[in-house]
Amino acid sequence: MKILIVGATGTIGKAVVNALSSKHQIIAAGFDDGDVQVDLGSKSSIEAMFKSIGQVDAVISTAGLAGFAPFNELDDAAYDLALTNKLMGQINLVRLGRDYVTDGGSFTLTAGILSRDPMPGSVVISTANGALESFARSAALELDRGQRVNAVSPVFVKETMEMMGMDPASGLSAADTAKAYVAAVEGEMSGKTLDAPDYV
Ligand SMILES: NC(=O)c1ccc[n+]([C@@H]2O[C@H](COP(=O)([O-])OP(=O)(O)OC[C@H]3O[C@@H](n4cnc5c(N)ncnc54)[C@H](OP(=O)(O)O)[C@@H]3O)[C@@H](O)[C@H]2O)c1
Numbered sequence: 001m002k003i004l005i006v007g008a009t010g011t012i013g014k015a016v017v018n019a020l021s022s023k024h025q026i027i028a029a030g031f032d033d034g035d036v037q038v039d040l041g042s043k044s045s046i047e048a049m050f051k052s053i054g055q056v057d058a059v060i061s062t063a064g065l066a067g068f069a070p071f072n073e074l075d076d077a078a079y080d081l082a083l084t085n086k087l088m089g090q091i092n093l094v095r096l097g098r099d100y101v102t103d104g105g106s107f108t109l110t111a112g113i114l115s116r117d118p119m120p121g122s123v124v125i126s127t128a129n130g131a132l133e134s135f136a137r138s139a140a141l142e143l144d145r146g147q148r149v150n151a152v153s154p155v156f157v158k159e160t161m162e163m164m165g166m167d168p169a170s171g172l173s174a175a176d177t178a179k180a181y182v183a184a185v186e187g188e189m190s191g192k193t194l195d196a197p198d199y200v
Pocket of ligand 1: 006039155158
C-alpha cells in the first residue's frame with residue numbers, strides 16, 4: 001500500500017513508519033520535516049498536500065496539537081488550538097482526503113486515553129479525543145467506496161514520559177503503540193477506537 005503518515009516525524013509517527021515501511025510505501029508528512037509539509041490547522045495546507053501527492057491507499061495521522069492547562073486557566077486560544085488542530089485538523093484530513101484515497105482505503109486518526117481516563121489539566125485534550133472517537137464511529141457509517149475510518153487511542157508513551165522527566169514504567173513504548181496503527185491499516189474494521197494496549 002501507499003500510505004501517507006501525517007506526523008511521521010514525531011514520537012509515535014516515527015515508530016509507525018518503522019512498523020510499516022518494510023511492507024508498504026510511506027509518504028512522511030510533518031510540519032517542518034518529512035517528504036511533504038502540512039499544517040493541520042489550515043484546510044488550504046491540507047488540500048495542497050493531497051494535491052501534491054495524489055492518490056494513496058491509506059492516511060494515518062499521528063499529529064494533532066492540544067495543550068495541558070488547569071480548567072480555570074484555559075483561555076479561548078487553548079480551546080481554539082485543540083479544536084482547530086487536533087480535532088478539526090484530523091477531521092479535515094478525512095473530509096479533504098476522501099477523493100485522494102483509493103476504493104477500500106482507510107483513514108486512521110489519533111485520539112487518546114484521556115477521553116475516557118481524564119486527569120486534572122486535560123479538559124481540552126480529553127474533549128478533542130472524545131470527539132475524534134465519535135467522529136470515527138459516525139463518519140464510518142457514511143464513507144462510501146468501501147473506505148474505512150478508525151481512531152487509535154494511545155496511552156502515555158514511554159519515550160514522551162522520559163522526555164518529560166517522568167518515570168516511564170506505566171507507559172507503552174512508541175514501538176508497541178505503533179502496533180494499533182498497523183492493525184487499523186491492515187485490518188478490516190471501521191468506526192472503531194483501537195486502544196493501543198490491546199494490540200501489544
Ligand atoms: N506521546 C504520547 O504520550 C501521547 C499519548 C496519547 C496521545 N498522543 C497523541 O498522539 C499524537 C502524536 O503525539 P506525539 O507525542 O508523537 O507528538 P510529537 O512527537 O510532538 O510529534 C508531532 C508530529 O506532528 C507534526 N506536527 C506538529 N505540528 C503540526 C501541524 N500544525 N500540522 C501537522 N503536523 C504537525 C510534527 O511535525 P514536525 O516534526 O515537522 O514538527 C510531528 O511529526 C498527538 O495527537 C497526541 O495528542 C500522544
